Amino acid sequence: AQTVTQSQPEMSVQEAETVTLSCTYDTSESDYYLFWYKQPPSRQMILVIRQEAYKQQNATENRFSVNFQKAAKSFSLKISDSQLGDAAMYFCAYRSAWGSNYKLTFGKGTLLTVNP
Amino acid sequence: KAGVTQTPRYLIKTRGQQVTLSCSPISGHRSVSWYQQTPGQGLQFLFEYFSETQRNKGNFPGRFSGRQFSNSRSEMNVSTLELGDSALYLCASSLAGEDVAGELFFGEGSRLTVL
Secondary structure: OOEEEOOOOEEEEEOOOOEEEOOEEEOOOOOEEEEEEEEOOOOOOEEEEEEEOOOOOOOEEOOEEEEEEOOOOEEEEEEOOOOHHHOEEEEEEEEEOOOOOOOOEEOOOEEEEEEO | OOOOEEEOOEEEEOOOOOEEEEEEOOOOOOEEEEEEEEOOOEEEEEEEEEOOEEEEEOOOOOOEEEEEOOOOOEEEEEOOOOHHHOEEEEEEEEOHHHOOOOOOEEOOOEEEEEO
16 A cells, blocks of 8 residues: 655745655555645645646646655655745645556645745 | 635544534535544545545444445435544545546644543
């Protein structure tokens, strides 16, 4: 079974600064997808960024980028120019690419605080 | 386009009762998944439905069940409620086969409190 570990329960960053959230995962599969989801205090979870394991290039979405190290099974999220609206719980998630499997395995989350 | 809608948003039940939660996916989405979120266990996968068929099931007791209707709307039911069932229940929909990476779109959740 796959597992996802987020070793930082809480992180804080100053507005306009850069912060990196860590995520490691364990799998025996070679093809899979990795996601970062954001859950603001209002609770609705939204996708921040995703990475296909077969792509070597790291995904980027505006101020959000990932550092995907497949051999190390590491998938960190970098938030640049942090904004107050980035404050939320961030979840790293794994999904197998095999079959019709839409099950996500989540990490326990990292609570990000943005200080003005 | 309307997002994923879950009802009710909040509910309080007592031990031994049963509860039914509803989820309306985004129009055109045929896959609906359910997750339980608690402070201790985090987000745990309950089950996933596609075209009225359960495709995947998480490691939960048989008291947890679900179904999907022909219009893709889904319900989940928890019978004989226990205190430990208190949680935020999240529903998520996906385009499924049309979106290979399977991005999930989440609802705001149903907050269940069992007394």
